[in-house]
Amino acid sequence: MFKVRPTLADQIRLPGGKKVGEAVAAADAALDDQRASAVEGLHLGVERLEALCRERSEGGFASIYPLAANLAGTAGFFETGPFYRAVYSLCELTEKLGAAGRRDWSSVDVHVRSLRLILTTGFDDGPEAKAMLDGLSSLVRRVEAAP
Structure with a gap:
């Protein structure tokens, strides 16, 4: 029998x-360098969601979840506090609406307006943000409870 010693064990020593x-x-510093670009991408994504809410087309509704999921991926990678939670709530909302075969543009619009407000306030995670997130959660629960 031979005992195999991985080369990584030797390299670590x-x-x-x-x-x-x-x-x-070093990793945190590299992320900080990318943060401004990521926040700009979040702004562009919210602008696209706002445009979809104005159009209110059937195809536009189908575009909301993928766009929100992309924003959630970026927001989750950077510390965006309430923005991540709000965009995640938008993902939940559109997923549940889609599963029920429903379109609720008003609830989507409230989520998108909340995203815009959070961006405008610089990701402030104060009591106002908590109240807003609680309201978004209640919209998602309302969709779950609807027949």
């Missing part, structure tokens, strides 16, 4: 390299 804390700090 070599002197030099970065300590875990240094690697995490």
Whole structure:
């Protein structure tokens, strides 16, 4: 029998390299460099959602979930607090509406307006944001409870 020793185990023991804390700090710095671009993408995504809400077309409704999911992916990667929770709520809402074969543009519009407000306030996570998120959750629960 031969005991196989992975080369990674040998490499970890070599002197030099970065300590875990240094690697995490470097990763955080790299993310900070991308944050402005990501926030710009969030603004563009919300603008597209606003346009879909104005159009209120059947095909536009089908576009909401993929767009919201894309925004959630970006928002979840960066610390956006209430924005992530609001866009996730929009994903839940459109998923439940789609499963029920319903279109509720008013509830979608409330979510999109909330996203715009959160962007405008710089992702403030204060009591106002909590109240707004509670309201969005109640819209999703209302859809769940509807026949």
